[in-house]
Amino acid sequence: MRSWSHWGGNGQPFSTSNGKWKLVAEDTQGLSNDQVYVVDFVILCIGRFSDIPNIPEFPPNKGxxxxxxxxxxxxxxxxxxxxxxxxxxxxxxxxxxxxxxxxxxxxxxxxxxxxxxxxxxxxxxxxxxxxxxxxxxxxxxxxxxxxxxxxxxxxxxxxxxxxxxxxxxxxxxxxxxxxxxxxxxxxxxxxxxxxxxxxxxxxxxxxxxxxxxxxxxxxxxxxxxxxxxxxxxxxxxxxxxxxxxxxxxxxxxxxxxxATGFKGDKKLKDMFVSPTFQDYIVGPPNAAVPLYRECIHPQIPQLAVIGFSESVSNLYTSEMRCRWLAELLAGSFKLPRIKEMEKDVGEWDEYMKRYSAQYYRRSCIGALHIWYNDQLCKDMGWNPKRKKGFFAELFEPYGPTDYVSP
Structure with a gap:
């Protein structure tokens, strides 16, 4: 995979190597044995504000x-x-x-x-x-x-x-x-x-x-x-x-x-058994989680993440990503070369560090959601301009109803 120039080897949802994901479903109540599923594509919709609490570190004997x-x-x-x-x-x-x-x-x-x-x-x-x-x-x-x-x-x-x-x-x-x-x-x-x-x-x-x-x-x-x-x-x-x-x-x-929040990046990391994929998915600690379009990791084929990065309306943003992913799975467009995706990820990382300061790991696109949606629209072949008229396009707020149809 490291020699591939395109995601999955061809820039499409399903790689040229016919690779598969193995999912192990554990019954946490112990009522049945683990179930193993072999699938072509995985979409992680696990959220980030649950399951793994962020507990502060305390000095010895002060916990x-x-x-x-x-x-x-x-x-x-x-x-x-x-x-x-x-x-x-x-x-x-x-x-x-x-x-x-x-x-x-x-x-x-x-x-x-x-x-x-x-x-x-x-x-x-x-x-x-x-x-x-x-x-x-x-x-x-x-x-x-x-x-x-x-x-x-x-x-x-x-x-x-x-x-x-x-x-x-x-x-x-x-x-x-x-x-x-x-x-x-x-x-x-x-x-x-x-x-x-x-x-x-x-x-x-x-x-x-x-x-x-x-x-x-x-x-x-x-x-x-x-x-x-x-x-x-x-x-x-x-x-x-x-x-x-x-x-x-x-x-x-x-x-x-x-009320100290959750370790969403650790939750994402723990979904993988492979140490290589664990390191890939969370990236270095001094950068935001490296997801292209906040959805696809350039080095992990046949897998998407929905609902990790934040916005002022997470449901709205997640719905847009779902539509983008559906178009990708349908073959409506191809992903660019891995180097191009990594360059884009790096530019978003610089933006988050510039405006979110020490909170860049939250992967928030809150004050730039239209620019982000424009990129999704261009990928899908939609017109990113959703308003009628110059002044409406410039000054009217954007929301979910602006993206009801292509």
């Missing part, structure tokens, strides 16, 4: 094993029924670690259950521009970040000279859009009052798919004391609770819920 209370991951909490979850947190001092979607929702549930008598602590490492709504100062966010004009403000992978010049010249507009949204969030949530103003821009968060919607009345609960916000770069456990960096006294708590 959950020394804690006198209970420590679980948000995955375990989400698997409980409503009654069991309510009983778990009722009357307890709860600490939720994290500041994204699951963390915010769980913290609100705990504050609803216990009030100010047993406040819930939200322990976070980084402040983010979590939204109160999608109408900054009454203006739809989609008109700022989900149309073609907004993408002219960004340096794009594979762009030409004109696009590069435009992105540079229009950089003050890009900065102004970000500050406009930031001012709305700061005003609506009174972030300065609570010491919650992020150190980075809103643009970075939306490019890294780190935008969450804050539950209603979240900061009201902070004001009344049923939620306590604490920032700490790291923490450890002790018998009484947790040890927060920079504080001498342990923070007493009964229950710690780690």
């Amino acid at each position: 959950p094993q020394v804690f006198g209370g209970t420590a679980i991951h948000s995955m375990d909490y989400a698997a409980m029924d409503y009654k069991s979850a309510a009983q778990l947190v009722k009357g307890k001092q709860v600490t939720v670690v994290g500041f994204q979607k699951s963390a915010l929702d769980i913290a609100m549930e705990c504050s609803n259950a216990n009030g100010a008598e047993n406040p819930c602590t939200v322990l976070y490492k980084t402040r983010h521009w979590n939204l109160p709504d999608y109408l900054p100062w009454g203006f739809p966010l989609a008109f700022l970040y989900l149309n073609r004009f907004s993408e002219l403000l960004v340096h794009k992978p594979g762009q030409g000279f004109l696009h590069s010049v435009l992105a540079t010249v229009l950089s003050p507009v890009r900065w102004a859009f970000s500050k406009f949204v930031e001012s709305h969030i700061k005003h609506k949530h009174q972030l300065a009052k609570y010491g919650m103003v992020p150190e980075h821009s809103f643009l970075q968060d939306i490019n890294a798919c780190l935008i969450s919607t804050v539950p209603a009345k979240f900061y009201d609960r902070v004001e009344e004391g049923s939620l306590v916000l604490k920032k700490s770069p790291s923490f450890g456990f002790c018998k009484e609770g947790i040890l927060i960096e920079g504080e001498d006294t342990p923070w007493k708590t009964d229950l710690v819920i780690l």
Whole structure:
């Protein structure tokens, strides 16, 4: 395979070597023997936000094993029924670690259950521009970040000279859009009052798919004391609770819920038995997962991945990839040479590092989804321009309904 110049040897879904994949299906309940299936093509639709929790690393003797209370991951909490979850947190001092979607929702549930008598602590490492709504100062966010004009403000992978010049010249507009949204969030949530103003821009968060919607009345609960916000770069456990960096006294708590995300890349890697394919699929640790069109690995034939990389609407993006993959399987187009695909992957990696900063491994195309869809459309032989009229094409937001038909 390493000598092939094209994916699968011919740039088509099924290789010239007539290779097969062997799938082993394990019955996790032990009721039956493993089943082995031999197939021509595999599509991995395994997601990335499940199964393998991202547990922080702790210093020796400062992990959950020394804690006198209970420590679980948000995955375990989400698997409980409503009654069991309510009983778990009722009357307890709860600490939720994290500041994204699951963390915010769980913290609100705990504050609803216990009030100010047993406040819930939200322990976070980084402040983010979590939204109160999608109408900054009454203006739809989609008109700022989900149309073609907004993408002219960004340096794009594979762009030409004109696009590069435009992105540079229009950089003050890009900065102004970000500050406009930031001012709305700061005003609506009174972030300065609570010491919650992020150190980075809103643009970075939306490019890294780190935008969450804050539950209603979240900061009201902070004001009344049923939620306590604490920032700490790291923490450890002790018998009484947790040890927060920079504080001498342990923070007493009964229950710690780690809303610290998942190891999606490890989940993808563990699907393979071959060490070679394991290394191929996740790529080097200093680069984004190397998938062409966020779907195909140039060096792994007869396999596609759907639903790993993120966007502002994962269902919408996954549907577009499914349509692209269906056209590829139908023989509507061929893939380019492996070197060309790897070059394209490298350009997207540079884009993600430039705009998502340290979060590039999230493989987010959130603020560049039209440019991405244009590439899929061109591959499939569709017209990438989906609007009627110049101004509509430039300023109207793009969404799933724009791609109903070829």
